[in-house]
Amino acid sequence: MTPPIEIDLVKMLWAVGLMAISICLALWQKLGIAGSLAIATVRSVVQLAVVGYLLDAIFDLKQPVAVAGLIGLMSLVAAREAKNRIGKKVAFALPIVFGSILVGTVLILAYVTLIVVQPDDWQSPRYLIPIAGMVLGNAMNGVSIAAERLTSSITNKAKEIETHLCLGATPQQSIETYRTEAIKAAMIPSLNTMMVVGVVTLPGMMTGQILGGVSPLLAVRYQLVILFAITAANLISTLLVTQALSRQFFTPAQQLNT
Secondary structure (H helix, E strand, C coil): CCCCCCCCCCHHHHHHHHHHHHHHHHHHHCCCCCCHHHHHHHHHHHHHHHHHHHHHHHHCCCHHHHHHHHHHHHHHHHHHHHHHCCCCCCCHHHHHHHHHHHHHHHHHHHHHHHHHCCCCCCCHHHHHHHEEEEHHHHHEEEEEHHHHHHHHHHHHHHHHHHHHHHHCCHHHHHHHHHHHHHHHHHHHHHHHHHHCCCCCCCHHHHHHHHHCCHHHHHHHHHHHHHHHHHHHHHHHHHHHHHHHHHHHEEEECEEECC
């Protein structure tokens, strides 16, 4: 199999031209997003360039502490982004979101690395960091959707919840329906992706591996591993975050506090 075609600086400039076309179209149609597109383009280039140099250094170091530190930092950034999407201020929201994302990611990362992939060196950043990045990104989206949906439901349905409490329901029983709906909403993107993968879409990881010269069948197997890992981590993280956040809405006397 021939080696992958290298994308040099000139080709990258042509790639940036795609965003230039998008910005011109946005200006022409007066969509009001030209500035956002320009900022997003610059941020993408800068952030990925920095990450590229950082990963190159970590790959050379091959130190577990550096790998763990990077994953921890990625989890914190993901938690802050997810927390910012929660419309209502909730006590201890950042620690709750961070813990939920980190636990879900670490559990699935350990399972995939030690049981599924089984590299010669389980601490290898070549496997840990890319898998962690994909799992974290999706866990962040799932957690933000679930947290926002749950907090909004509890706030908007306060009277119904208080009625359940007056009738003898526990706090968790009074919001169980809203918690279930929040988790289901968070799982929709993962389920939709799995339902149409290979039929409507070819996922980025699989496409990247094929372009990099990997056998399509091997790329498919790796993509399936990632899809299952993302879905499991998403579910674990949303279960944890909804459970923890829901407790913040009730006093020790089991009264609703919105």
